[in-house]
Amino acid sequence: MAVILSVSGSPSATSRTTRLLRHVDHRLVRHGHLVEALDVRTLPAEALLGADTGNPAIARAVAQFERADGVVIGTPVYKAAYSGLLKALLDLLPQYALRGKTVLPLATGGSTAHVLAVDYALRPVLNSMGAAHITQGWFVLDRHIGVREDGGTELERETEVLLTPVVDAFAAALRPHPELSAVG
Template sequence: MSDIVIISGSPSDFSGTGKVLDYLGRLLEREHFSIRHIAVKDVPPEDLIYGNFHSAVIKKISCDIQGAAGVIVGSPVYKAAYSGALKTLLDLLPQDAFKNIPVLPLMTGGSRGHLLAIEFSLKPLIASLKGKSLQGLYFLDSQIDKQQKNPIIDEESLLRTKKQLHEFIEDIKKSNRLAAAL
């Protein structure tokens, strides 16, 4: 099992969302967490389209998420919401797949006009799966350079990211302490 599961809702091979999620994974590995990356583009399309709850791939994803200490869910903004592929994947998970798990939501978009997509679309989805959502991160495309090892090129965004990651780690530690006490 991985300590942290990172889910990318981007259907693209070369997305800003994916690059930021990879970067967060590297930062978390430096903090001695094991990471499992899941990308909707790597899930068999027929499992998603036909709602194959019994797929071995979907069962493995579900098991990995339910065994994780924390989850990061990221998506580009499409029509003021997360990607349809991400929604389809999450629809195939058990209703309480994120139960008692700290979840860091992340979205990328082309304008500040989509800033509230994280609040009005992604966070309610996380809540419906019983996750404990953190504040979340939103990046403008102009704040990301997909060619860089650290793709977050805006200094203020990078500071905000590190602060959110610290809070995420603290929530994981707190959840682990509570679970150990039970």
């Protein structure tokens, strides 16, 4: 079992990006991994923008990165790049906060014109932070993420079919957390 941190860089409380991440989280749990969610928008704005790593909420977020074996980074695409909210978090983390970690970058947006944002905007930053392995990222159109009557997330069928092997490859690439593997 690996510990995965699932990070939403969306500023919206009703975010399709966050819906996509929680959908992916459920699949990763079915693979036997432990998933922790971090919605960056819930961190105190002043501490986040001021890079106040002494703030308890910010310190907890930094500790979540330290504990994680893998990180799923989800962001909406604004102006051909990942969100400024996500950038603020990545900027306050230690330079090599992703060292030794497997990372899955995901992005959402309203147009296929933004599909390259994962590879040209987000991947270089994740690489500079020392990620051991950045798996194939994926971009999902907002309109392909829906809400079921029960409140759950439903992906457009083709999106689900294409995203599933991406998530499964990330799950397979994870190294188990030593302390959790020894238990049970």
